[in-house]
Amino acid sequence: MAGFDKVVSSYEEAMAGLEDNMTIISGGFGLCGIAENLITEIKRKGTKGLTMVSNNCGVDDFGLGVLLPNRQIKKIIASYVGENAEFERQMMSGELEVELTPQGTLAEKMRAGGAGIPAFFTATGYGTPVAEGKEEREFNGRHYILEQAITGDFAIVKAWKADRYGNLVFRKTARNFNPLAATAGKITVVEVEEIVEPGELDPDQIHTPGIYVNRVIQGTFEKRIEQRTIRSSAK
């Protein structure tokens, strides 16, 4: 495909080049804004020994959780790993390595990875198990620890709309980690609900510029809801 057209037409093509023992950065918060079909493709490929960087690890039968039964994930870097029985079993048995990382630090590590910042200081985690082995330093009388950037061989991202050049727009809280993941992958693959022509998105309203994006594919999504909380219509 010539020039800046990043649209691919199959999931095989979308995840081409993914190999055992690679690191994948994933967008999504819980089951919200996850690249459902890219995850399915990773399951289909059967790639093993993966390091996943993702705020959560899905549930037993949806999201990144589907990669657990075949033990495709060797290590996960995440902030919250509840809601997943198989996950807990593999973690407790030592089959799965888990690096718990505070949510804000995780987001900032992805951003730093994409932005060429190798490390930054943060107060988050000072004096806790997260600080173990990390440099501590005082600035203006407060304590901070040094955290390092994360980058991945791949990033898997879910956006709402993309143009063919890979400019992305996200929808509501499905944005979450996705724009950060998009910056931190050597190969960034984006799954979207709608692909439009370049020029159709307002340049002032693009959340992720196409420079970060390598491949775009249009998918259909289940969008499973984790906690269906409602109020009665007559409030």
Add this chain to the structure above:
Amino acid sequence: MAGFDKVVSSYEEAMAGLEDNMTIISGGFGLCGIAENLITEIKRKGTKGLTMVSNNCGVDDFGLGVLLPNRQIKKIIASYVGENAEFERQMMSGELEVELTPQGTLAEKMRAGGAGIPAFFTATGYGTPVAEGKEEREFNGRHYILEQAITGDFAIVKAWKADRYGNLVFRKTARNFNPLAATAGKITVVEVEEIVEPGELDPDQIHTPGIYVNRVIQGTFEKRIEQRTIRSSAK
């Protein structure tokens, strides 16, 4: 004013609390996206000994340049200070202290200031005069220097639209340093072309959430152009 309504009706009110020897973070790139009338108000107030953090210092009779004749600025932290004769005179004579900072480092310092990151490593400036007195460290075989965050007593910001809650939208390249400056001021004052009611801006398309903003005022702008480059209509 109750609740989240941040609209003020006079420039005096907008810059109330500004005192001698304070630090002001300013948005804008060249003369594009500068808080014209807030600058005029600072001139009117005659506040002295200011430390200005701004990519540029305007021109002789416009932008931050208007604060030079009365020597209101003691020190400026900027990346580029050309196009300004009085500036050059004060700098050469030692009346004005100038801390030259690479443009990307300056932007990141403002962001870090707003984001509670006290310091970060960057390759920018390694091995140059900018690195003097700063810690150097290697990550993965590359050299980096440690840069510290910047915060200000005030931030002066120019946006296109704001709602009464201080949610901001910027227009084209007038965005530049403005969203970063907005996060880094103890008191962030925003001058806009149009104020709308809360709910009128699409939540997905707000560039700066109102949490960073303390005061909003509607102004009229000259928007002077520094380099008027055109092509003939018949291309």
Add this chain to the structure above:
Amino acid sequence: MALTREQLAQRVAQELQDGYYVNLGIGIPTLVANYVPEGIEVMLQSENGLLGMGQFPTEEEIDADLINAGKQTVTMATGASIFDSAESFAMIRGGHVDLTVLGAFEVDVSGNIASYMIPGKLIKGMGGAMDLVAGADNIIVTMTHASKHGVSKLLPSCTLPLTGKGCIKKVLTDLAFLEIKDGAFHLLERAPGVSIDEIKHLTAGKLVIPDDVPEMIF
């Protein structure tokens, strides 16, 4: 009588001020939103990237793309804004949130808090809690004063892995409202009908009791 969950939420709500940006943790803190005092406006921050969280949606309004940090479906309040997770924690870490309310397993006289892990038993992760306690100046921890078995959770020193060090100044339990300073819990208020002796008995960490300890008013 020990406070109910609803009363805990009500008491926290009394600390709200007009124009506050507030982050409410999962559980009891979430209930605080139901008791915002008349004439006061607050805006709720949800760390997954939403400022201006509204009430739960109706069946018709449900949107899988709009959830809160507890992964519950929500709506947006008027004037809400959406942003990515780095921006969300920039707000939190940068100290822009006026009040943070969250739960805990233990707190101690040094202002330490343990809330995310019970070694060998529970490893769900810290989520955003470490960022929240490190970033906020104004935090209220809501928790039960002691376990069902009467073991105090207000300790001389936390026994569980810490979520944050030296960052907690205010604790609201089902029995009392306390301030942590100078290496002790200072009793500010007691739950209606709860005696100072009972609080004393269930507080393992050093407790300072002023002459006058008013009952909470609801």
Add this chain to the structure above:
Amino acid sequence: MALTREQLAQRVAQELQDGYYVNLGIGIPTLVANYVPEGIEVMLQSENGLLGMGQFPTEEEIDADLINAGKQTVTMATGASIFDSAESFAMIRGGHVDLTVLGAFEVDVSGNIASYMIPGKLIKGMGGAMDLVAGADNIIVTMTHASKHGVSKLLPSCTLPLTGKGCIKKVLTDLAFLEIKDGAFHLLERAPGVSIDEIKHLTAGKLVIPDDVPEMIF
């Protein structure tokens, strides 16, 4: 014959590849945009916050809110995006820009570059140049080979304050196209009609001359 400014831009343009994101510095680099080869698409990044810079505006199109890093009024190309300065330099520092072209006062055999300051004479500032040279893997420096007085600008060691250390690998001058490696300038091509002796004479840093040094083709 020494290359003209236009020829310098033309030669740089030959290095463009389809799908490249390119940052062009002020001056000669800006002219490169006029010589993008047929069948190749590039997207221009302007570090003040624009990806997809278009041509200059017509009188009717002029917009004070739309300028490039040289503060010139510009337009947006189809598929452009706008972002803040931190995002812009995240792109640059993070190595997402495929090619950076910028000018210099001096370069040396170690890949050092001096371009922003002449002590006592010129202190305009580095703008984004330090970020650009530190962030990019693929940089072409365009400059005159020597001063009007015949003083070489390709040195054993830069004499002016550095913009970047050890980051320059390719230099295009009005006389030659050179690669910097192993502590020397390696002559790749010469300007049409320029002799190797002339280049040798005006290169103060160590120069490696291969057996075959083709003339540039335009």
